[in-house]
Amino acid sequence: MASAPVILANAEIRDEFIADGMQRLRRGASAGDVAESIACAVEDDPDEHTVGYSGWPNILGEVELDASFMDGATLRAGAVAALKGFRHPISVARQVMLRLPHVLLAGEGAARFAIEIGAERRDMLSPEAQAAWQQRIAAVVEDEEDDAITLTVRALRERRGSDTMNVIVRDAAGNICSAVSTSGIAWKYPGRVGDSPIIGAGNYCDNRYGAATCMGLGEAAMRIGAAVQAVMLMRLGWSLEAAGCEVVRQLSELLGESTAENHMSRADWVRILVMDAAGNVGAFATRLGLRYKVQTADDSYPLTREVVCPA
Ligand code: ASP
DSSP states (O other): OOOOOEEEEETTSOHHHHHHHHHHHHTTOOHHHHHHHHHHHHHHOTTOTTSSTTOOOOTTSOOOEEEEEEETTTTEEEEEEEEOSBSOHHHHHHHHHHHSSOSEEEHHHHHHHHHHTTOOBOOOOOHHHHHHHHHHHHHHOOSTTOOHHHHHHHHTTSOOOOOOEEEEEEOTTSOEEEEEEEOOSTTOOTTOOOSTTSBTTTEEEETTTEEEEEEEOHHHHHHHTHHHHHHHHHHTTOOHHHHHHHHHHHHHHHHHTOOGGGTOOTTOOEEEEEEETTSOEEEEESSTTOEEEEEETTOSSOEEEEOBOOO
């Protein structure tokens, strides 16, 4: 089925990465290749502190990366969690999908797989991210005997901005692919895995109904299976707007009843990007003021829009 290409992305992605992806779609590139290449560009961007190189480290000062990739034509998916020391987690995630009879590899197994496929190694900790971590640790250490649990709980009382890479691409053949890549929450406990590599929580994609990806507090998106819920509501005939608003209402309830003691609060938020099977797009969030980007084949550059925050 011929269709008009469209790219839906989070607002923190540079315009040129999205515009370059659209250029490639116009020339016939596949949704999967374009989603991967946009994600790789963001992973290399040193100014992007929640994705790839220069991502914020965990409480021990190590950069642990999560990524997932889903193909809406086949429902095949691949993901890596808590991966250390590789330049492009999104490419490793896509290769998990293509080469293994598995969906998700974590930690040492993910690193082993990355080595076996010849993925490029890189020290992902930038001097800037290291300095920010040192500053945060200095602010929360009270006793040299403090363990990682104590330090994580204290460090997370103040959140760093989230800007996980979310991209949903629909190509000229009507195929949709979604890619998510992140360093997760800054100063997280080692091994903490968020929603981004969990298919159904932070990423879901099905050509027949649409796709959704999440950014923000992963613990909330995981607890309600946010991405798959949005797509399943569209499968049941809900409009994109109704589906996005319903998922956000559930997330708001969850965040609203949480307390600082259990590490979630009203200051936390989630945003979900949604595309329907026809390529219509929208974004919904538990708080106002967040934005997203969309580019169709007719636009030379992406347009930035405000998310909908349902009452
Ligand atoms: N969703 C990501 C996570 O919880 C964080 C983010 O969006 O920055 O790992």
